[in-house]
Amino acid sequence: MYFFILHLSSFILFPMPPSFFHHLHPPTIPTAQARWRHTLAAGGTAIFLMLILGVTGILEMFYYAPNPAEAALSVQTITYHVPFGGFIRNLHYWAAQALIVVSAVHFLRVIFTAAYGHPRRFNYLLGLALFVVSIMLDFTGYILRWDVDICWPLTTGTNLLKTIPVIGDFLYRIAVGGNEVCETALLRFYTWHIFGLTILVVILGVWHAFRVRRDGGIAVPPPQLRADVTRIPRDELVRREVLTMFIVSIGLILLSIFVPAPIAAAMSVSIRESVTESVDVRAPWFFLWVQQMLKWGDPFIFGVLIPSIILALLALIPYIFPQPNEAEIGSWFPKSNRLAQIIVAIIGTIIIILTFINR
Amino acid sequence: MRRLLPLFSFLFFLTLLLVWWVDSRQPKPVELIPTLTGQPEYCITCHADLPEISASHPVETFGCVSCHGGERLALDADLAHSTMRGGANPSDLSVAEISCGGSNCHSGSEADDRDHIQRVMTSVQATYAGAIASIRYTFGAQTDLAAHFGIAAVSDDESQTGIKSLDAFNPAIDSNPMLQKFGENCLVCHLHAKPQEGEAFARQTGCAACHSTGEHTMSTAIPYTQCNACHNRGNYDLRTMTFVERTDQPTSRLADYYQPISQFTKCEYTLDCVDCHTRDETMGDGDIHANQASIQYVQCKTCHGTLTELPLTKTLTDPNDIVFRMAFLNPIMDLKLGDTIIVTEQGEPLWNARQLPDGTFEMVGKATKQYFTFRPVMGTACEQNPDQQESNYCHECHAVEK
DSSP states (O other), X not given: OHHHHHHHHHHHHSOOOOOHHHHTSOSEEETGGGSHHHHTTHHHHHHHHHXXXXXXXXXXXXXXXXXXXXXXXXXXXXXXXXXXXXXHHHHHHHHHHHHHHHHHHHHHHHHHTTOOSTTSHHHHHHHHHHHHHHHXXXXXXXXXXXXXXXXXXXXXXXXXXXXXXXXXXXXXXXXXXXXXXXXXXXXXXXXXXXXXXXXXXXXXXXXXXXXXXXXXXSOOOOXXXXXXXXXXXXXXXXXXXXXXXXXXHHHXXXXXXXXXXXXXXXXXXXXXXHHHHOSOOOOXXXXXXXXXHHTTSOHIIIIIXXXXXXXXXXXXXXXXXXXOOGGGTTSSSOGGGHHHHHHHHHHHHHHHHHHHHTO | OTTHHHHHHHHHHHHHHHHHHHHHTSOOOOOBOOTTTOOOBOTHHHHTTSOOSOTTSOHHHHTTHHHHBXXXXXXXXXXXXXXXXXXXXXTSTTTHHHHTOSTTTTTOOTTTTOOHHHHHHHSXXXXXXXXXXXXXXXXXXXXXXXXXXXXSOEEOTTOTTSOOEEEEOOGGGOOOHHHHHHHHXXXXXXXXXXXXXXXXXXXXXXXXXXXXXXXXXXXXXXXXXXXXXXXXXXXXXXXXXXXXXXXXXXXXXXXXSOOTTOOOBHHHHHSOHHHHSOHHHHHOOSSOOSSGGGTOOOOHHHHHOOXXXXXXXXXXXXXXXXXXXXXXXXOSSOOOTTOEEEEOTTSOEEEEEEEOTTSOEEEEOTTTXXXXXXXXXXXXXOOOOTTOOSHHHHHHHHBOOO
């Protein structure tokens, strides 16, 4: 990974002929929309985090043992005995948490700069799907620890599937590989995490990036409506990306050194018994808001239906709400898509409040 | 921008150096693979300075985790200790069966005399059945003196005493305030109860209450001071149902036996409790007993005999005799096949008391390793009626001045 960055930085420090990496970028992009304060560097950072997750994940696979007897012990082996294993695991953990945050920021940027309008509506859906798959990756990765603290989230999380009418039991069997959460679930989650969801993320991610280029690059008003028509060359864009990578890397490394990823004791008994012994009954932080709602009543309504409605509402934003005014595309908080902004702001605020209530 | 990039690439390099530096400062893990489990554990990375628990539990064989539990691979103290059995004491009765039990260890068969945990669980040391019955009877909560309750519920279908089970004593449901106070103040020394806070009640729990004679040490050579962790710490005041801590500062073994009106012969305070009192008496015999009197039976005459009888003895002919096991655990005497040792009227060996060719006896203190010789009462000037053998009769002549 870091050879890769150093390799890249050599491009910046010493003039070199354009490479494959340069050609991934458009020759020039609009100055105004290439600014940090416009993009928040969120989309690019998300890609970078996924690369880090891929590399650190592969390194962890050399030691991780996806069977119930050894899983938690192999995580302890990685954490305490593999050279730099704890550091790599912390990097993987923090990159995964950061990915959720950065993806959310990227989503908010797209909404609040009205960047989702035609022809980017489909790519908006791809992005949303990527976000959902990333959360599923985060959750499955959390479960792979297979220690006493994952019992409760695993049990409640998968039980939510059962509450879905008609197809619930079928989905549940797909998720856990049996009639109840037991040892088969670990291999399921492992395969989904390492293979199923990762493949999806790669396909959706490449497609998403491809559609960015295909849809005309970053969202901007048509040339005649632009206040600033200047453009920057891709060398400059690559420089900014590399600088971002350095900053993100430094942040991740410092977090990984000083704040270790959570770990708990191995389960000494089956999951069903461990659930009753488990001390930590809190969901992973990105599901705290759902867990808070589950305290209110019917698990299907609060655990499945409401999150699904929220997701559907977000997905429909480009299709059912007034289209942003062309002149306002790519500027912050345009008037023409206020409704979408307000709805997203309300949903976001509620999710944040629910998360903090349940802290 | 062109200046920021070199700056941040340098900072990035510095953080990588920091990763290496922090890693190089981590303690080097020390691995131990006990032969019994074959699974690596890293406890001694931090705990290398602990003494061996006992010669019978060498760390190379047992390691730490087979008794203590815990996360054997973790190098973070909180995680490593999070699943330890019984906190620092895996022999606490709540976990002793997992930590110390198992058919190969201390939950073996009764026939092999390896049912130690079952014995302790049902012993009066743990149940306090006799006192609970007496107190409940005294305060009108039951109409007879029979044992119905222990501190915790125990059962033994094969109990030879006729008592097959005891229910858990719950003083809260008795309306009598004295019984409630008894429940609060008077159970705490007994093994099924949680020790009370405070110096006067400081004892370890489970097997360690008797057998842990020092930091991380288990032994069958139990000095009287270990027994004194509960015994001789003061007296109960039955009028107030409180425990009155002793306030004196004992300066000798004799003074350390604290019962203000009691008398002792020289052997009673020179020897340790375990030199005379047997396994069955102290740990229980596996049956549920109604009270202390039903299990404690060793008297002066057990070793000394009476005017008309010599002490009971047994000549060792079986190499698998439990006597050799006991002597192996606490090798104070080189017992051999053909040696004759004293046995109690119930057949328990007093294996540290061996008959000499001239008919006298030698004895080695289990904890003090002191060497004594003594002779039977028969043929001496003693005039004691053979039917009156309780210690108070012997004390009349043989008690020492306090």
